[in-house]
Amino acid sequence: MAVTTLEPTTGTVPTRRGPDSPRRRKVRRQAWLFMGLAHVLTLKQYLVGAFFAVLELLFLISLPQIVTNLANLVTLGEPALDVPVKERPNSLFMLVDGVITIALILLFVAVYYVSVRSALTQERAWPPDEPTPPRRRLRDTITGAAFPVLGLAPTVVLLIFFVVVPLVFSTLVAFTNYSAPDHIPPAKTIDWVGLDTFVYMFGGSATWTAALARVFTWTIVWALAATVTCYFGGMLIAVLLTENRFRVTPLLRAIFILPYAIPSVVSLLYWQNALNGAFGTVNRTLLALGLIDSPIPWLSDAWLAKFTVVTINLWAGFPYFMLLIIGTMTSISKDVLEAAEVDGASKVSRFRHIVLPLVMYQTAPLMILSFAHNLNNFGAIFFLTGGDPAVADTTTTGAGGTDIMVSWIYKLTITLLKYNQASVLAVMIFVVLAPFAIFQFQRTKSYREGEL
Amino acid sequence: MSDVVVRRINTAAVAIIFTVVAIAVLWPVVHLVSAAFTPGRSMANMPVIPFSNGFTTEHFEYLFTQTDYLRWFGNTLIVATATCLGTLLFASLGAYVFSRFRFTFKRPLLMGMLILQVFPSFVGMVAIYVLLYRIGGLDTLWGLVLFYIAGNMPFMIWLVKSYVDGIPRSLDEAARIDGASNLRTYAQIIVPVARPILTFLAVTSFTAPWMDFILPKLILRSPERQTLALGLFSFVTDKNNFFTTFAAGGLLVAVPFVIFFIATQKSLIASLAGGAVKE
CATH class of the missing domain: 1.10.3720.10 (MetI-like)
Structure with a gap:
């Protein structure tokens, strides 16, 4: 978090001038000795110093609890089957409290470091020949020097507790035996089992290994198919709309936006019912038109269901890329196109050599991000098929024919209570997504301009 | 073939694509709207031709009073x-x-x-x-x-x-x-x-x-x-x-x-x- 508030252009970054003065050494010593000590004793910043000191006091007071929490995190409680359920050690709380405690310790260390930096920065702003430090009102501190800290503090706290702690917790659960029926708190305790669950999922159990391989492959195939169909479907419509000026073009565009505008929970649940083999309108319409003789099992045949989810996803997803590509096409400079026309390039070659490369160049990164999004596109699968139809191993593993990794995690968590196996899947997702994190990182302007 | 013919064929092809896509997009939307106003309870009661099975607003009343x-x-x-x-x-x-x-x-x-x-x-x-x-x-x-x-x-x-x-x-x-x-x-x-x-x-x-x-x-x-x-x-x-x-x-x-x-x-x-x- 923040200490200095030097706006790169207005403020000058104070440079070190020779060896530290005795005063600076004193401030540093005090600041490291106890949080806020330098602020109170030397810098006369009583309120700020008191605030820091209270933080450290709170930390010291809760030290026994912190040690207990950490010890519990290691043992996760001993089974105590002879006492009532309510009084038995709850491994789950020990695990989550342990993770939260570690987060709080790290946060405390960070704030400690920030307080030292704050003391040293203020010492630097104190002219060497002045006997007393420059006076600063609390209000100025809050809207001035402490502004970045206070502005970011809520965000950082939210991120740590609601994003980082869950991710760490889920990862840790993969190394425990937290699962039904034998290891569900509060009645039973859970234990660390190292890599056992990973071994079980990756070869130890033939059924689970086969299911994992099946679901993982389908997740990748699904994400690829969903992204490619929506991208090129959207591009086709966008190009046709921009290149052909019919009188009804605005109306068409408004129609084509509909799947994007209708909440997917509504449209996909509609499709689920409409595609029902026995009583869905799709089959009944096709039968009435005489196009088919017997109902098609759109969602109940494992292979056909895969094809159906990709198709329906195209219905729901093409407008996003259509809008995106219309936007990029209209932002292409007219001069370039006119210059090409003057040089005698035909409409087709203008499109192939100017419009298409530009559009591809600008939208390809979003295609990659869309792939990452589709890997975890829970709604597209869950609302349409619920992961069904059942296949050979579904009774044991819970994974149906169209389940992707996240919808399988959902089932393992909500219905089967196999939390440890769900967490192994979550860890796999982290590994798969890591390259996308790096990709995201490298395409930011900050990275390219050397800010990061 | 002359340019005009090519352009006509082109336009016709584009028009066909637009029609097909527009029908595919609108078909479920129209059926959804129709279902909201059609008597009956489940999908099986829904007609193949939208709005051909009577008209009612009872589902909205049910929505606001019973749910x-x-x-x-x-x-x-x-x-x-x-x-x-x-x-x-x-x-x-x-x-x-x-x-x-x-x-x-x-x-x-x-x-x-x-x-x-x-x-x-x-x-x-x-x-x-x-x-x-x-x-x-x-x-x-x-x-x-x-x-x-x-x-x-x-x-x-x-x-x-x-x-x-x-x-x-x-x-x-x-x-x-x-x-x-x-x-x-x-x-x-x-x-x-x-x-x-x-x-x-x-x-x-x-x-x-x-x-x-x-x-x-x-x-x-x-x-x-x-x-x-x-x-x-x-x-x-x-x-x-x-x-x-x-x-x-x-x-x-x-x-x-x-x-x-x-x-x-x-x-x-x-x-x-x-x-x-x-x-």
């Missing part, structure tokens, strides 16, 4: 509004701080957020239940809102930050020379100038909770704290089949969305394309 639809709607509205406001405040403040200040841990924080934005927060769903149980946030709307805001932060801060980076620093310097504090500069210079991106952010963070299913499903338990997505889903599970009620309820949510998206399509296109070119 908790209004309450779901209210809950979702509260969650969406709170998420939107919280995201706006924290993301704009965070973006301003990251764009204009230097401070300890700036680099690790920026990088951490960039990495976190790739992982959807519900992947840690095993933890969400336990964590909220521990802090008393289970089965509460604020627990859900906090998760939404936290989940929005990494991406939104980066998005707004790259926009604020593009605002000339001379603007805030002028304000500061006039004696404005950081807070004033933020509220009176940065926020007004960054309005386009903040509007985009407000719309995205407001609309998302209306469609989200998995987080409310994990967090909210009691019948009076359901959101619209959960409620609509409950009409068409294996146990229940109130398809026409679902259609009526779905229609009521979809209509404002459709009107909004069609009315704002010009700026929607611009902001989507802007997002692609930037960053």
Whole structure:
């Protein structure tokens, strides 16, 4: 978090001038000795110093609890089957409290470091020949020097507790035996089992290994198919709309936006019912038109269901890329196109050599991000098929024919209570997504301009 | 073949494609609207030709009198509004701080957020239940809102930050020379100038909770704290089949969305394309 508030252009970054003065050494010593000590004793910043000191006091007071929490995190409680359920050690709380405690310790260390930096920065702003430090009102501190800290503090706290702690917790659960029926708190305790669950999922159990391989492959195939169909479907419509000026073009565009505008929970649940083999309108319409003789099992045949989810996803997803590509096409400079026309390039070659490369160049990164999004596109699968139809191993593993990794995690968590196996899947997702994190990182302007 | 013939064939082909796609897009929409006004209860009662089986508004009456639809709607509205406001405040403040200040841990924080934005927060769903149980946030709307805001932060801060980076620093310097504090500069210079991106952010963070299913499903338990997505889903599970009620309820949510998206399509296109070119 923040200490200095030097706006790169207005403020000058104070440079070190020779060896530290005795005063600076004193401030540093005090600041490291106890949080806020330098602020109170030397810098006369009583309120700020008191605030820091209270933080450290709170930390010291809760030290026994912190040690207990950490010890519990290691043992996760001993089974105590002879006492009532309510009084038995709850491994789950020990695990989550342990993770939260570690987060709080790290946060405390960070704030400690920030307080030292704050003391040293203020010492630097104190002219060497002045006997007393420059006076600063609390209000100025809050809207001035402490502004970045206070502005970011809520965000950082939210991120740590609601994003980082869950991710760490889920990862840790993969190394425990937290699962039904034998290891569900509060009645039973859970234990660390190292890599056992990973071994079980990756070869130890033939059924689970086969299911994992099946679901993982389908997740990748699904994400690829969903992204490619929506991208090129959207591009086709966008190009046709921009290149052909019919009188009804605005109306068409408004129609084509509909799947994007209708909440997917509504449209996909509609499709689920409409595609029902026995009583869905799709089959009944096709039968009435005489196009088919017997109902098609759109969602109940494992292979056909895969094809159906990709198709329906195209219905729901093409407008996003259509809008995106219309936007990029209209932002292409007219001069370039006119210059090409003057040089005698035909409409087709203008499109192939100017419009298409530009559009591809600008939208390809979003295609990659869309792939990452589709890997975890829970709604597209869950609302349409619920992961069904059942296949050979579904009774044991819970994974149906169209389940992707996240919808399988959902089932393992909500219905089967196999939390440890769900967490192994979550860890796999982290590994798969890591390259996308790096990709995201490298395409930011900050990275390219050397800010990061 | 002459040019004219080629052009005619071309136009005809394009017209056919448009017709087919338009039918494919409109077919389910028309059927959905029809289902909302057709007597009967399940999908099996729905006619092949829309609106050919009579007309009724009883599903809407049922929705408002026999179900908790209004309450779901209210809950979702509260969650969406709170998420939107919280995201706006924290993301704009965070973006301003990251764009204009230097401070300890700036680099690790920026990088951490960039990495976190790739992982959807519900992947840690095993933890969400336990964590909220521990802090008393289970089965509460604020627990859900906090998760939404936290989940929005990494991406939104980066998005707004790259926009604020593009605002000339001379603007805030002028304000500061006039004696404005950081807070004033933020509220009176940065926020007004960054309005386009903040509007985009407000719309995205407001609309998302209306469609989200998995987080409310994990967090909210009691019948009076359901959101619209959960409620609509409950009409068409294996146990229940109130398809026409679902259609009526779905229609009521979809209509404002459709009107909004069609009315704002010009700026929607611009902001989507802007997002692609930037960053």
